[in-house]
Amino acid sequence: MNNKIPFLLLTLTSSSAVAYQPSISSILKQEHKCSSTIQIRSEKLSQTQITQACALLSKQEAKFHELFGTISSPVKDDNNASMRANIYADRGSYVKYVTDHFDVPSDNGGMYLEGYPNKKGNQAEFVAYEKNGQIWNLAHEYIHYLDGRFNLHGDFCSWPHDSHGAPEYCPKPAPVKPHLVWWAEGLAEYISKGDNNPKAFETAKSGEYKLSDLFNTSYENDGGSVRIYRWGYLATRFMLENHRAQVDEMLKFTRKGEYDKYQKLVTLWGTRYDAEFSTWLKKIEKK
């Protein structure tokens, strides 16, 4: 018996020296419930910031449901009744802890973590940080939650894209195109920024992409932040404001998880709207 003690001590000492990381609750100590659907866990937000964040998120939620009429109709098998925002004090703290706490890369401005919505007790989370007194990408990440719960059936790996990174590790290879990144990221930008997106309007001037190209935008290939976020915003806004019936048709499929039918529909759109999109870009660039 006695022989084992030094061994145990040695093990404990070495593992605690190497692997010890502060837990989530010891860093994100402040917990606040905005409503039955929104919670905020934070490191250093002031009471005013928390109140403002709750108000902003409630506003996004209302905007989303006004646009889609989805207030009490989540997709089937979705248990993500509420979303928890996890807000680090600054980028340094985010980089230091987020990977250990949530098994996600830290080379980004925030991430939405849908988890497995079909599992009971699943907690949807997003991770973000404060920058210049603001919670960076707060509204954008929250739209991903709403889109995932009310428009896109299944978890992050269900819909067509080519991201294989943590924490989902979607199996390779990527499904055939068209993908759905233009919509997922474009909608998050469209609802969170509304008419206030000068960078996208500036980008529109280049006329670099046809709409039909943008349906093939993805994360790892055929991506890049300008194409994903700014062009995604433009493509989504164009379709929502000019071809709403087609978007509704598309959502019928994505809400049921019929992504093969979604792909068939978008393939059918083909280059049909390219010329109209290019004319529309000239109007929008003046905004």
Ligand SMILES: [Zn+2]
């Ligand atoms: Zn996003």
